[in-house]
Amino acid sequence: MTEYTLQAKNLKKRFASHEVLKDVSIKAKKGDVISILGASGSGKSTLLKCTNLLQYPNGGELYFHNEQIKFKLKNGLMVPVDNKQVLRIRSKLSMVFQQFNLWTHMTILENVMEAPVHVLKINKKDALERAHTYLDKVGILEKKDAYPAQLSGGQQQRVGIARALAMEPDILLFDEPTSALDPELVNEVLLVMRKLANEGRTMLVVTHEMNFAKEVSNYVIFLHNGLIEEEGNPQKLFNHPNSAKLNQFLNVMNKS
Amino acid sequence: MNFSIVIDNIPLLLDGLWVTLHLISLSLVLGFMLALPLALIRHFKVPVANQLIWGFTYFFRSTPLILQIYLIYYGTGQFSWIRDSWMWVILEKAYLCGLIAFTLNTAAYTTEIFRNALDTMRKNEIEAAIAFGMSTWKAYTRIVIPNSLRRSIPPYSNEVIFLLHSSSIASAITITELTGAARYLYSKYYDPFTPFLAVSLVYLVIVFLLTYIFKLLERRFLSYLSINHESTKKLGDFGNP
Numbered sequence: 001m002t003e004y005t006l007q008a009k010n011l012k013k014r015f016a017s018h019e020v021l022k023d024v025s026i027k028a029k030k031g032d033v034i035s036i037l038g039a040s041g042s043g044k045s046t047l048l049k050c051t052n053l054l055q056y057p058n059g060g061e062l063y064f065h066n067e068q069i070k071f072k073l074k075n076g077l078m079v080p081v082d083n084k085q086v087l088r089i090r091s092k093l094s095m096v097f098q099q100f101n102l103w104t105h106m107t108i109l110e111n112v113m114e115a116p117v118h119v120l121k122i123n124k125k126d127a128l129e130r131a132h133t134y135l136d137k138v139g140i141l142e143k144k145d146a147y148p149a150q151l152s153g154g155q156q157q158r159v160g161i162a163r164a165l166a167m168e169p170d171i172l173l174f175d176e177p178t179s180a181l182d183p184e185l186v187n188e189v190l191l192v193m194r195k196l197a198n199e200g201r202t203m204l205v206v207t208h209e210m211n212f213a214k215e216v217s218n219y220v221i222f223l224h225n226g227l228i229e230e231e232g233n234p235q236k237l238f239n240h241p242n243s244a245k246l247n248q249f250l251n252v253m254n255k256s
Numbered sequence: 257m258n259f260s261i262v263i264d265n266i267p268l269l270l271d272g273l274w275v276t277l278h279l280i281s282l283s284l285v286l287g288f289m290l291a292l293p294l295a296l297i298r299h300f301k302v303p304v305a306n307q308l309i310w311g312f313t314y315f316f317r318s319t320p321l322i323l324q325i326y327l328i329y330y331g332t333g334q335f336s337w338i339r340d341s342w343m344w345v346i347l348e349k350a351y352l353c354g355l356i357a358f359t360l361n362t363a364a365y366t367t368e369i370f371r372n373a374l375d376t377m378r379k380n381e382i383e384a385a386i387a388f389g390m391s392t393w394k395a396y397t398r399i400v401i402p403n404s405l406r407r408s409i410p411p412y413s414n415e416v417i418f419l420l421h422s423s424s425i426a427s428a429i430t431i432t433e434l435t436g437a438a439r440y441l442y443s444k445y446y447d448p449f450t451p452f453l454a455v456s457l458v459y460l461v462i463v464f465l466l467t468y469i470f471k472l473l474e475r476r477f478l479s480y481l482s483i484n485h486e487s488t489k490k491l492g493d494f495g496n497p
Contacts, residue, residue: 054387083391091389101384104480105403115388118398147480167388 003066005030005171005202006051006093012059013046020046021057022226026204028171033203035213035234038223039249044206045098047223048175051204052093053086064089065170091119094164098176100156102148102163108135109144112163120167127166134162138192154185161192172196174205210253214238222246261445262454265437272437273458275351279433280423283355284416287362294363295370296396309367316364322425324361329353329429354426362419369411373404406477413470417463434458 004027013021020043028034038044049055051062053069056077062069069085071078080086102111112131116122122130135141138158140151148156157177164172174193178186190212197203197216207213213220214234221231222243230243241247262269294313297305316324332338332347339348346352377400385395427436434455441451 052387054383087389087391089389090387093387095384095387097380097384097387099380101380103381103384103399103403104378105406105477114398115390118394119389149480163388 001066002029004028004063005032005065006204007063007066008047008051009061009063010059011047011050011057011062013043013050013055013057019226021050024060024223024226024228026051026221026228028202028204030170030202031200032219033197033201033217034205034219034221035217036204036206036221036223037208037210037213037249042223043226044223045175048095048173048204048206052090052095052173053080054095056080064092087119091115091167092170093173094167094169094171095173095175096157096160096164096177098179100148100153100160100180102156102159104148107145107147108140108151108159111148111159112166115163116166130166130168131162134165135159137165137195138162139188152185153181154188157181157185157189158192161189161196165196171202171204174203174207176206176208178207178209208253210238210250222249224249258445258447258450261441261447261450265441265451268440269434269437269455269458272432272434272455275426275431275433275436276420276423277462279351279354279358279426279431280416280419283358283362284419286355286359287366290359290363291366291370292401294367295374298367298371299374312360313364313367316361317368321357321361321422322428325354325357325425325429328357350429350431354429354431358419358423358426361422362415365415365418366412369408369415370404372411373408374400376407377404407481409470409474409478413466413473416470417466420459420462420466 007025007027009025011021011024012019024043024047026034026036026047036044036047046055050057050060053062056079058076058078060078062071069089070081072081073079103114106114109128109131112135113124113127116127116130117124131144132141135144138161140155140158140162143151143155143159148159151159160177177193178189181189186209190209193203193205193212194216203217205212205217217234219231220234220237222229222237222245224243224245230237230241230246237246238250241250294309298309298313300306328347329350332343332353338344346356381399381403382395385399390398423433424435426433427439430436432440438451438455442448445451
């Protein structure tokens with residue numbers, strides 16, 4: 001049996017009567033870099049946030065290293081049964097957010113050390129070492145004593161990535177990591193992400209960056225209206241899309 | 257004006273100052289300790305407790321402090337079952353009644369200050385805490401409460417100064433704090449101006465010191481918020497004719 005780092009089967013999610021995810025299945029093996037594309041409102045971010053249970057789905061199954069997450073149905077919502085299991089799994093899935101979501105009252109260094117010390121319970125000395133390593137990796141070590149508000153968006157997002165890496169997670173989840181950035185700041189973040197992909201890290205990336213999806217990922221998923229409209233390897237999808245919707249989406253994206 | 261009134265009675269005024277200072281510092285400490293759990297109950301909207309605490313804060317924030325002091329000092333003495341109980345040991349003493357009134361009053365205001373800070377915490381930061389595997393308890397103790405307390409410093413500093421001023425009301429139930437001492441000198445020498453002016457200056461100095469301490473605290477704990485100079489622009493900085 002193939003081991004999947006992360007697998008979601010038949011995910012369904014609705015907000016009130018609006019069905020955001022109708023029936024979506026994804027799986028990621030170790031080393032996969034999967035890009036999730038789609039127009040606004042297609043359910044990309046919701047899909048990502050269902051995988052680490054920031055949002056509870058209304059139906060489907062979730063597996064982490066083939067271990068099933070246990071749910072019970074409560075008012076149509078799938079609520080986890082075992083809180084410890086959820087916390088343990090969340091600590092191995094690290095998320096990078098569109099709005100960075102750094103902890104504003106902590107310095108950069110404290111931001112990166114926080115979860116390793118207080119969630120993984122590693123000692124402070126090791127956490128400090130880790131923080132230095134990853135801040136250096138994303139090229140922002142010299143700002144370690146600054147507060148998030150003192151940094152540019154691109155710098156904040158690199159801290160966000162260092163914070164995620166410091167957990168040494170099994171999979172990195174990127175939720176439109178460059179969408180909130182000024183155009184000139186996008187590249188510094190994409191460069192870091194390329195570096196991570198080249199290291200063989202497992203990544204799930206919700207993005208509007210077509211070049212990143214095309215050149216860096218080994219698998220692309222195109223969501224439309226809460227369903228996977230088309231998926232496969234990026235060469236095939238970008239050069240010979242089967243679906244009219246994907247074709248239309250690519251034309252729009254290429255023009256911008 | 258006769259400054260000898262003040263100079264001759266420095267020990268009395270110092271005693272008054274001492275009473276003022278420990279009355280408000282004790283009620284601030286006790287009020288703070290009460291306010292944090294109460295604010296959390298309000299924030300989480302714990303059924304029944306939330307409504308009761310709302311009633312408590314509403315009462316103490318909407319009635320004059322002097323009435324609250326009268327109710328606790330004179331009001332409770334009216335009931336024989338209170339006078340016959342162990343509570344009377346506390347409630348017959350003016351100082352302790354003042355302390356209770358000030359503590360409850362500042363607890364009411366501080367509860368609402370903290371609750372407001374907790375309610376306005378940026379959801380983004382909580383989302384990140386949850387995503388990194390923190391339990392609700394951990395997310396609150398590590399992220400939400402420290403951040404909210406820091407943002408409470410400016411309104412809380414107002415509350416401290418407000419309580420300092422209110423402490424002069426304690427003289428109404430025979431507590432000889434700073435204002436009470438001045439009032440005693442007035443009645444003794446028939447000179448209102450000198451003693452009241454003198455204690456006004458003392459309040460002025462205390463407020464000056466408090467303001468300075470809170471400025472230091474803000475610089476230490478809130479520097480992360482006031483970095484962006486765009487956010488502190490004045491109307492004149494915009495080049496509007």
